[in-house]
Amino acid sequence: MYSxxxxxxxxxxxxxxxxxxERKGILPAPARTQSGRRQYDRDDLSRLRFVRKCRDLGFSxxxxxxxxxxxxSGGMNCGEAKPIAQAHLDAVVKKMAxxxxxxxxxxxxxxxxxxxxxxxxMLGLIFEVSDxxx
Amino acid sequence: MYSxxxxxxxxxxxxxxxxxxERKGILPAPARTQSGRRQYDRDDLSRLRFVRKCRDLGFSxxxxxxxxxxxxSGGMNCGEAKPIAQAHLDAVVKKMAxxxxxxxxxxxxxxxxxxxxxxxxMLGLIFEVSDxxx
DNA sequence: TGTGCAACCTGTAGCGGCTACAGGATCAAG
DNA sequence: CTTGATCCTGTAGCCGCTACAGGTTGCACA
Numbered sequence: 599m600y601s602x603x604x605x606x607x608x609x610x611x612x613x614x615x616x617x618x619x620e621r622k623g624i625l626p627a628p629a630r631t632q633s634g635r636r637q638y639d640r641d642d643l644s645r646l647r648f649v650r651k652c653r654d655l656g657f658s659x660x661x662x663x664x665x666x667x668x669x670x671s672g673g674m675n676c677g678e679a680k681p682i683a684q685a686h687l688d689a690v691v692k693k694m695a696x697x698x699x700x701x702x703x704x705x706x707x708x709x710x711x712x713x714x715x716x717x718x719x720m721l722g723l724i725f726e727v728s729d730x731x732x
Numbered sequence: 733m734y735s736x737x738x739x740x741x742x743x744x745x746x747x748x749x750x751x752x753x754e755r756k757g758i759l760p761a762p763a764r765t766q767s768g769r770r771q772y773d774r775d776d777l778s779r780l781r782f783v784r785k786c787r788d789l790g791f792s793x794x795x796x797x798x799x800x801x802x803x804x805s806g807g808m809n810c811g812e813a814k815p816i817a818q819a820h821l822d823a824v825v826k827k828m829a830x831x832x833x834x835x836x837x838x839x840x841x842x843x844x845x846x847x848x849x850x851x852x853x854m855l856g857l858i859f860e861v862s863d864x865x866x
Numbered sequence: 867t868g869t870g871c872a873a874c875c876t877g878t879a880g881c882g883g884c885t886a887c888a889g890g891a892t893c894a895a896g
Numbered sequence: 897c898t899t900g901a902t903c904c905t906g907t908a909g910c911c912g913c914t915a916c917a918g919g920t921t922g923c924a925c926a
Contacts, residue, residue: 634874656831669855669858694831767904768903793882
């Protein structure tokens with residue numbers, strides 16, 4: 599039996615965040631002591647760590663909730679879990695492509711500022727691109 | 733002279749977003765007609781497009797505000813603009829590295845689900861990693 | 867047994883960057 | 897003169913937390 603402070607320390611998840619997960623229904627509400635304090639058991643801790651791991655992997659909270667549900671409900675069926683992970687993987691790959699474009703655009707802007715000029719070419723470029731066509 | 737709808741169409745920025753930028757002080761408040769409607773001139777439109785371009789480049793709103801300020805205030809000095817862009821570029825590169833790690837982790841999880849199994853290995857892996865050490 | 871402080875509780879508000887209303891005023895065309 | 901598009905303000909919601917305020921417990925030590 600752990601207090602919220604203890605599961606926080608053991609999971610690396612902020613106390614406020616744990617309560618937040620509970621409020622949002624990501625985690626089931628744990629038992630309470632007579633005075634109303636949350637009391638977590640080993641399974642509660644495992645679930646919290648699972649959610650934390652999902653978040654570390656970049657899954658949304660609703661994905662984390664769904665995956666935890668699948669993991670808990672005996673099933674553990676790839677049929678449902680894999681597409682969630684695959685979709686997230688696809689999103690990550692897509693995001694990386696976007697960032698790569700951004701990086702190149704930023705590089706060319708920063709490179710434009712090689713020699714010190716009173717009229718910053720970078721700012722000029724941003725203005726140019728946004729010049730009035732019509 | 734453009735209405736807010738016209739600058740929205742010409743800049744590709746949502747009407748509500750334009751008003752939001754004004755509220756947040758990113759853009760200066762434009763003139764108004766007698767009846768209180770916003771009236772934008774060419775410069776207003778240029779500024780809006782500049783901000784939009786900054787946002788497209790992934791700059792934060794406060795960066796966009798700062799860059800616009802530098803671009804407007806005659807100065808256009810690289811000395812102030814370049815570090816902002818460089819810092820953002822660094823952040824983008826860092827973010828890409830994070831995403832690359834994520835992508836590999838997700839790939840190995842998804843790959844674990846090659847052969848159909850009733851006990852999804854992916855979910856097992858997430859649980860494993862979050863197993864109770866102490 | 868008192869006392870002091872750490873840890874807990876609930877509820878609410880804030881962050882960034884929008885988006886989406888509600889409920890009203892105004893404009894321009896038919 | 898009516899209709900419908902466009903505009904106005906103000907407020908609330910989204911995500912995933914984080915940070916309070918203001919109150920109750922639990923526990924160690926004198």
